[in-house]
Amino acid sequence: MAETHQELLQRLEAASKTRQQAFMDEIAGKLNRPRVLSKPVQPFRGAPEFWLDFNWTLEEKIEQFINNYKAAGGHAFHLSGLDEVRSFIVSKANEMSAAYIVRQDQEELASLALEEALPEASIRVWNSEEDVNWKAKAAEADFGIVRADYAAAYTGSVTVLSDKTKGRSVSLLPTVLFVLIPESRLKTRLGEILPDFDTMGRENLPAGIHFISGPSRSADIENDLTIGVHGPGVVYALIYKES
Amino acid sequence: MSAARGQASSVKERADLALNDEFLRKAVKFTTERLRSGKIQAAEQHGNWDDWRERGRQIRLHTIAHLDYYLNEFTNNARANGVHVHFAQTGAEAVQISLQIAQSKSAKSVVKSKSMVSEELHLNHALEGVGIEAIETDLGEYIIQLAGETPSHIIIPAIHKNRYQIADLLSKEAGEELAPDTTILAGFVRKKLREKFLEADIGMTGCNFAIAETGSMVLFENEGNARMVTTVPKTQITLMGMERIIPSWTDLEVMATLLPRSATGQKLTVYMSGITGPKRSADADGPEEMHIIIVDNGRSNQLGNPEFQELLNCIRCGACLNACPVYRHIGGHAYGGTYSGPIGAVLTPSLQSNVGEWDDIANASSLCGACYEACPVKIPLHDMLVFLRRRKVEAGYDNKMETIGMKGFAAVAGKSKRLITAIKLGQLGTKLVARDGGIRLKIGPLKGWNTYRVLPSLPSKSFRDQWDKLQQEVKQDTPAMDPAMKARMEAFQQKRQGGNGHG
Numbered sequence: 001m002a003e004t005h006q007e008l009l010q011r012l013e014a015a016s017k018t019r020q021q022a023f024m025d026e027i028a029g030k031l032n033r034p035r036v037l038s039k040p041v042q043p044f045r046g047a048p049e050f051w052l053d054f055n056w057t058l059e060e061k062i063e064q065f066i067n068n069y070k071a072a073g074g075h076a077f078h079l080s081g082l083d084e085v086r087s088f089i090v091s092k093a094n095e096m097s098a099a100y101i102v103r104q105d106q107e108e109l110a111s112l113a114l115e116e117a118l119p120e121a122s123i124r125v126w127n128s129e130e131d132v133n134w135k136a137k138a139a140e141a142d143f144g145i146v147r148a149d150y151a152a153a154y155t156g157s158v159t160v161l162s163d164k165t166k167g168r169s170v171s172l173l174p175t176v177l178f179v180l181i182p183e184s185r186l187k188t189r190l191g192e193i194l195p196d197f198d199t200m201g202r203e204n205l206p207a208g209i210h211f212i213s214g215p216s217r218s219a220d221i222e223n224d225l226t227i228g229v230h231g232p233g234v235v236y237a238l239i240y241k242e243s
Numbered sequence: 244m245s246a247a248r249g250q251a252s253s254v255k256e257r258a259d260l261a262l263n264d265e266f267l268r269k270a271v272k273f274t275t276e277r278l279r280s281g282k283i284q285a286a287e288q289h290g291n292w293d294d295w296r297e298r299g300r301q302i303r304l305h306t307i308a309h310l311d312y313y314l315n316e317f318t319n320n321a322r323a324n325g326v327h328v329h330f331a332q333t334g335a336e337a338v339q340i341s342l343q344i345a346q347s348k349s350a351k352s353v354v355k356s357k358s359m360v361s362e363e364l365h366l367n368h369a370l371e372g373v374g375i376e377a378i379e380t381d382l383g384e385y386i387i388q389l390a391g392e393t394p395s396h397i398i399i400p401a402i403h404k405n406r407y408q409i410a411d412l413l414s415k416e417a418g419e420e421l422a423p424d425t426t427i428l429a430g431f432v433r434k435k436l437r438e439k440f441l442e443a444d445i446g447m448t449g450c451n452f453a454i455a456e457t458g459s460m461v462l463f464e465n466e467g468n469a470r471m472v473t474t475v476p477k478t479q480i481t482l483m484g485m486e487r488i489i490p491s492w493t494d495l496e497v498m499a500t501l502l503p504r505s506a507t508g509q510k511l512t513v514y515m516s517g518i519t520g521p522k523r524s525a526d527a528d529g530p531e532e533m534h535i536i537i538v539d540n541g542r543s544n545q546l547g548n549p550e551f552q553e554l555l556n557c558i559r560c561g562a563c564l565n566a567c568p569v570y571r572h573i574g575g576h577a578y579g580g581t582y583s584g585p586i587g588a589v590l591t592p593s594l595q596s597n598v599g600e601w602d603d604i605a606n607a608s609s610l611c612g613a614c615y616e617a618c619p620v621k622i623p624l625h626d627m628l629v630f631l632r633r634r635k636v637e638a639g640y641d642n643k644m645e646t647i648g649m650k651g652f653a654a655v656a657g658k659s660k661r662l663i664t665a666i667k668l669g670q671l672g673t674k675l676v677a678r679d680g681g682i683r684l685k686i687g688p689l690k691g692w693n694t695y696r697v698l699p700s701l702p703s704k705s706f707r708d709q710w711d712k713l714q715q716e717v718k719q720d721t722p723a724m725d726p727a728m729k730a731r732m733e734a735f736q737q738k739r740q741g742g743n744g745h746g
Contacts (some may be wrong), residue, residue, distance in 0.1 A: 008344070012329060020315070023485075024315050031546050035311055040309045047295075047496050072513070138528075155511040156511075157515075162529065164523070164527070167527055168529055169475075172467060172470050194493055194495050194496050197517070202457040206519070207518065207519055207520055208516065208518055209517040210515070211514065212513065213510070213512070214513050216467040219507075220382040220383030221386075221401070228433065229467065230467035231466070231514070
């Protein structure tokens with residue numbers, strides 16, 4: 001009888017655990033010392049010390065984020081609040097005749113009430129129903145709308161974390177991406193974001209953590225910059241004041 | 244051109260082919276110049292670049308020095324995240340594991356994002372051998388896969404193709420004529436590969452960094468294809484070099500600062516993704532099953548070797564290629580291995596541990612040290628190239644003719660009478676073969692030099708012949724020195740001799 005997939009996985013797992021031991025022993029042997037079994041003291045961890053005090057004011061962060069995001073080929077705006085965010089997205093949807101929209105299942109996005117403002121468009125909320133192929137829904141969407149978990153001004157990056165209500169596909173498969181950034185989530189450096197994942201610890205990390213710094217791009221054909229190779233080619237970052 | 248390039252056996256033959264290819268030379272020069280100046284600007288703009296390099300080096304040194312601890316930690320944490328972790332001593336073993344998983348899944352197609360490890364393993368051939376379609380999805384990799392070639396640059400793999408050649412390749416795939424326009428060509432690839440992503444059974448990736456403390460893997464990319472490969476297919480297989488480890492997410496900030504700036508001059512690549520295990524049960528996307536294959540394939544041979552251990556610090560940015568005057572002249576294919584440029588010249592023979600076969604690529608360097616200056620983790624590649632050359636000589640792979648030649652020269656030049664006789668013989672010989680003051684003969688020992696240059700003929704009177712006359716001329720022409728100055732200089736000379744100086 002042929003081996004089932006489950007049996008294969010078990011067999012490979014058993015082999016791997018044996019190999020793991022031998023692999024580590026061999027590394028220690030080549031390093032000419034016994035195995036290191038307890039956590040070594042790390043003499044240098046993370047960025048150089050002088051970098052840790054580097055912080056911009058909110059105004060500087062907004063200005064720098066917008067500059068960096070634009071330099072990477074994205075569009076970035078500072079808006080007065082969620083009302084302005086709504087009218088911005090609605091006007092873009094009308095301008096580009098967006099027929100299919102998919103958004104994350106997040107409170108701020110629900111409060112935009114886009115369904116009322118865009119009655120013609122099909123607006124889907126990620127993973128809000130069972131037995132729907134959500135990847136396919138994201139793939140056919142003209143617009144994907146997400147709220148960022150973090151943003152870093154120094155590199156012009158937004159950070160999105162996956163979970164049941166937040167699909168990885170929503171920031172990846174649609175043609176146009178809108179990322180909402182509440183002012184309080186905008187940081188200066190990556191170093192204000194990354195250590196959070198160490199603090200959260202393995203058990204609490206989401207499956208996908210994605211930093212996005214502009215539209216998908218490539219320079220693989222004759223060094224000629226092409227936008228929108230696999231991911232969204234048009235990206236809007238909307239920083240807004242929270243009420 | 245490419246078929247011939249694959250067959251040439253020595254770095255010199257492959258370089259000859261590259262040097263004959265005008266477009267390749269210009270493209271490599273232009274691209275490397277663009278990337279190199281981008282990197283220099285990005286480093287300057289960021290500031291304190293050497294402090295960051297030193298920090299990057301320290302983190303890599305520490306991790307590699309404790310690799311057994313960190314790799315073990317990574318493995319246990321990744322397993323706890325639900326990842327199936329495998330170990331492969333050799334490339335063949337890694338291929339074997341990948342094939343078993345793919346076949347057990349009855350996979351019809353595998354979409355791949357860029358992975359230098361999988362290039363080392365020649366995995367695509369193996370997959371196709373068992374009837375599984377393997378599709379490279381990075382734009383440049385897709386192009387060279389269609390052409391049946393290998394990458395010529397670690398960051399821009401299709402650096403050697405122009406858009407007309409690319410349009411031809413893609414038109415064949417499209418079944419219709421595509422204009423040689425970048426937007427049209429990239430648009431076709433987007434559409435074509437979208438279908439491939441959505442129908443593929445397995446997504447396969449490399450791994451830029453693996454975070455020991457949380458068992459996460461990190462990918463840097465610009466196109467979004469690595470995100471596709473890790474989001475859409477139901478099974479993900481990641482090939483990871485055993486040295487890709489860093490301790491924490493906090494350390495990732497240093498790598499995220501160094502890698503994109505050194506590779507392309509970007510502040511950060513468009514996408515930086517940290518993936519921690521397969522999809523959670525409530526998630527509606529992401530792989531259901533995730534495998535990480537940890538590959539040695541010669542890497543551990545560098546451990547404990549004081550001359551080469553730092554090779555494992557490499558973060559695969561390609562900055563040394565762009566800085567290298569030799570790479571910029573001959574391009575990547577001339578190196579003949581998976582990795583090209585200065586890093587390839589050292590890594591290829593080190594990973595393969597057969598200095599004999601790859602000995603000549605260590606000679607494809609001028610030892611100028613530009614690679615070290617460019618390296619974001621300060622790997623002393625130029626020193627390693629010297630160590631490799633020494634290793635080669637010690638292993639008996641030195642050039643016998645060169646050794647005999649050097650011994651002969653020592654014997655002749657060591658005695659003045661012998662040298663005079665030799666010069667006279669040379670002058671006599673020159674008369675027979677010189678034309679227009681130069682020797683163009685391409686025979687015997689002259690062949691190597693005269694293929695590219697013209698050897699000047701020996702002058703009819705050598706410096707030695709003229710020495711007596713020159714000395715007399717100097718004595719006659721020099722006016723007598725001012726007595727005061729002469730006295731000063733003599734006093735100075737006496738003092739210096741007495742003082743046992745370096746004079």
